[in-house]
Amino acid sequence: MPRPPVEAFARKLAQSTTDSVRRATTGASNARVATLDRTFKDPGSARHHAAAIKDYVLDHLGELLQQLEANCTSHGIRVHWAVDSASANEIIVGICRSAAPDGAIVAKAKSMATEEIHLNHHLEAAGFTPVETDLGEFIVQIDHDTPSHIVAPIIHKNRFDIAKSFEREKLGPYTEVPEELAMQARGHLRESFKSATIGVSGVNFAVAETGRLVIVENEGNNRLSTTAPRIHIAVMGIEKVLPREADLPLFLRLIAGSATGQRATTYMHGVLAPRRSDEPDGPDEVHLVLLDNGRSAVLHGDYREILRCIRCGACQNTCPVYRQTSGHAYGHVYSGPIGAVLAPALEGITAMGHLAKSSSLCGACEEVCPVQIPIPRMLLQLRDEAFRAGVARDSAPWSVYAFGATHPSTWRAGLKMLPLAEATPVPHPLKSGWGEFRELPHRRGRHFRAWWADRP
């Protein structure tokens, strides 16, 4: 029986990688609890409130997007709609071509939406030079790697890995000190900010009522990427809209606390317009790309609530499977519990349905989710769909068990043979795979059916 892909990947991981992931996820989980408890009298009711606002957004998505578009346009932000990733890449490459010469540097701030559409690949193919400016994403880029966590892209690397990469790229004298490594990156990336004609960012929240694009971050690379270059392109999943500015504080508290255990992120950049004539700096053009890429279809299915997600990564940090396997095991830009639902929801059960089995169904993800997404319920349903579609299989012993458990006469026959099976000294079929690290229960007393038939 071949192991499922996520487990097979995890078995090949270096111990140092597992250690890095486990240390970082445990730390983030602890910080999250401490901060949310301090921020909210009742974190549960705050999460419930946020979920209710998101449900309103999903129900009124069409209206809110049109309101956002109208308000952005009125301040001079140009709005583009992209039905899929091909369309989004075409729009973004088109803006770059109209404004910048071949080979021009595109300063990129961290954005999962641009990871989702593989924007860097398309920019490079069109002759541009995208430079990731978030420290973690920069390291991912120079290593030709992919991010393994929504918030902490290099959670799988340690300082020694990074030191070797920086030495190879000749960023400065060899060092393993995080402060010195960070300063080498700062010096190197400064030139990109100064020379970039175009900056690309994601959007965390877009306020329909005013047309304000809100981006949160800690490093300042996002502000630099969206301030210094002449053109700012913001790429946003259509579900990121919020109705009112007054909704921002709750979501800002929840995302900072849930993602990194901070009470507030270092920067909350609220972009309202391109540089106005009375303002000394800022981009001359701001473009907003509204990305659908399968989201509108998810809206009408059983996984609708996954669109409440604010990409905090708390479910990844708490998930016992993610902690053991790392994000790369999932083989998708979205990993962990959120990825196990979002990847098949966006890309189909055939391509990604096997991820539904990369879960212990312990329920921790739902417990920590700042917008109360019922991830375990969705994972169970996805397992069923994946099984029916033939992309997730049960191992042979479980298939036998499932057949017996759904066929009463077989079950009865099996029960009769059970004492015989127990007396046979051959290895138990459940003693490999699932049962490898589990103790099987011992049978005691009579069968339930016999007891039921004889009851007084």
Added chain:
Amino acid sequence: MSDRERILSVIGGSTGVALPSPWPGPSLEGALENRFESELKTLGAELVTADRLKELAGASVFADSDVPEPLLRGLVRTEDVWSADLGITLADYGIADTGSLLLTAGPGRNRLASLAPPHHIAVLSRTRILDTAEAAIEVLPSRTAVIVSGPSRTADIEGVIVRGIHGPRRLWVLLTD
């Protein structure tokens, strides 16, 4: 059909789910200025008096045009924000709950002044310390704005917090009456 029409037609209309009122936010007890100062410290920033500026004599400074001239005495002015040692700006408001500052773009106000130099000083009027982010969002002007909570930081390398990765390493707040 355009992408816009396609997306909107798949999304369709609403079923009338009601919008909850905004989350009320916490209520703060005690003196706002004390809370502001202690939160600022927690973030790794500092509340300073005008005397501290003497430490910076000789530093090259990029200042917004609405910063009061007397504060800039003894400093070397530069027009190149990228090479400045220090950026000085006004802050519109402080937020006591989280030790944050609200800065708005506008005439004479450079977005890069609080961002590109390794040291940022924000000048804030004592009378403009609000209690919470909820109060700050209420007075958010119709301009691009940023809420700053402490110095620039990253924890990307093994979770070790490093300050000043892209933005300022040091943040000072100077209160005025």
